[in-house]
Amino acid sequence: MSRERVASVIKLSRKDQAKLRDTLRRGTAPQRDALRARIALLLHDGHTISSIASTLQVSRPTVMRWRERLAQSGVEGLHEGLRPGRPRQIDPAQRLQLLALACETGEDRAGTLPTLDELCVRAVERGVVKHISRSHLQRILQAGDVRPHRVRQWLHSPDPQFREKVNAICALYRRAPKGSVVLSVDEKTGIQAIERKHADRHAQPGRLRRHEFEYIRHGTQALTAALDVHTGRVLGRCTDRRTQADLVAFMEDVARAYPSGPVHVIWDNLNTHRAWGVWQAFNARHGGRFVFHYTPLHASWVNQIELLFGIYARRVLRRASHISVHHLRERTEDFIAQRNLDPRPFRWTFAGFELQTGEPRHHVHCSRHDRTPRPRPRQ
Known part of the structure; x- marks a missing residue:
């Protein structure tokens, strides 16, 4: 009965091992990064391709592909590379101009809030782009975390003191x-x-009041x-x-x-x-x-x-x-x-603004015996 040929040994430095284990410990790490980190650590421990595929419930070609990337580029080879495809028609500078255009106020026009279609027309009129669809502009605004349709009110205090x-x-x-x-x-x-x-x-169940x-x-x-x-x-x-x-x-x-x-x-x-x-x-x-x-x-x-x-x-x-x-x-x-x-005071956490000199405020620390309890307010 033939035995599986052992692949070339992958040895990682202590720094690379620590980096991969840190990826596994992070609960917010993407699943694909965690999977590649497990494959790399198992290859470092000398496990065969079949055993790794069986343990992680992946195919043998998947393990072989990342073993080759490790052998060629080290741990950096586990990251996603550039994928082939059509180049961007709107370069980063044009994207920034589109974001700035969306943030402009529209009091000089009929409406104070331009629609996506109106923003597309303005972008063409100003020569930012030759053509752009409303869906493409919406994706650019979402990627830049710009939401011009949302407004948060505030009130300025004119008090000099x-x-x-x-x-x-x-x-x-x-x-x-x-x-x-x-x-x-x-x-x-x-x-x-x-x-x-x-x-x-x-x-009632399934029905609001x-x-x-x-x-x-x-x-x-x-x-x-x-x-x-x-x-x-x-x-x-x-x-x-x-x-x-x-x-x-x-x-x-x-x-x-x-x-x-x-x-x-x-x-x-x-x-x-x-x-x-x-x-x-x-x-x-x-x-x-x-x-x-x-x-x-x-x-x-x-x-x-x-x-x-x-x-x-x-x-x-x-x-x-x-x-x-x-x-x-x-x-x-x-x-x-x-x-x-059962009276309870509010927990007032705001301590005040910095002094006009720019020096931070010095907070008053109460002792254990004279500290005023500040539990959360009841709702």
């Missing part, structure tokens, strides 16, 4: 001054008490709330309107809830917040305990109470049916009471 204000507020979020509390205060206005004209149809489009509007409410950023406790009050008197009455509730010690209030630049005379008189009545901090212009994201309002909108308002203003107010008060049963 933007960095200083954000850093000061973030410092209060990380640690409250000794003996004081930090409250994030704001109003959520125009909360509509909407009753659905017809009841919802419950979800169905929500009636028509509704009956019963009025609106305004929610004024204060969040203790270090304990998670919430104070809230619902009113029919948002007036200066309503806000002052709510702040009196805050003063009664925190009868002693300094109180740092973080809120935005609303007109009722900027009434200097009103708040000077309010502070004088309470011994000057309140310190007011204003977020930068167009930077409501710095105020943590907005996170709470987002949870409130998802848990109480979204897809809800409120038969009256009183019903809406009851559910709002129940939401606040439920959170106060």
Whole structure:
């Protein structure tokens, strides 16, 4: 009985072996690269072509092909080489011009967002290419990770002290001054008490919940709330309107809830917040305990109470049916009471911007005993 002829021995250096084993350890390595690495390592160990083919469930010609590539070019021969085919009709420079063309704004034309067909016409008119199809242009945009049809909004803050204000507020979020509390205060206005004209149809296997489009509007409410950023406790009050008197009455509730010690209030630049005379008189009545901090212009994201309002909108308002203003107010008060049963602060991870000098900010490290717990917010 004849024995299989042993192929020429393939010996790999320690560096090449380590490189191939690293490929096998990587879970994101392409399957073809992992297969070639296994073939190379088995050939290095002296296994025959038939045994390798049987072990890896591949054909003998496959093992022979990669053995020849290893013998000729080493480990580099395991990579894909240039394949024969028609050369590219659009060179890299033209591709970059097409990407730049797709990123241009179109305010000077009839529409602000050009279609693929219009981009093809522009490319020909400007002499970038002689001809290109919309499918070819789409593949070029996808390869360049350019999606001009998608837009993400942002809001610029014109506040000249933007960095200083954000850093000061973030410092209060990380640690409250000794003996004081930090409250994030704001109003959520125009909360509509909407009753659905017809009841919802419950979800079933293979069928989504169905929500009636028509509704009956019963009025609106305004929610004024204060969040203790270090304990998670919430104070809230619902009113029919948002007036200066309503806000002052709510702040009196805050003063009664925190009868002693300094109180740092973080809120935005609303007109009722900027009434200097009103708040000077309010502070004088309470011994000057309140310190007011204003977020930068167009930077409501710095105020943590907005996170709470987002949870409130998802848990109480979204897809809800409120038969009256009183019903809406009851559910709002129940939401606040439920959170106060097990209050948890938000985990505020943003520490602030670098200083104007370019030096990195020095973070305050709390000891084990005075560190404020910051678990994830409940949804």
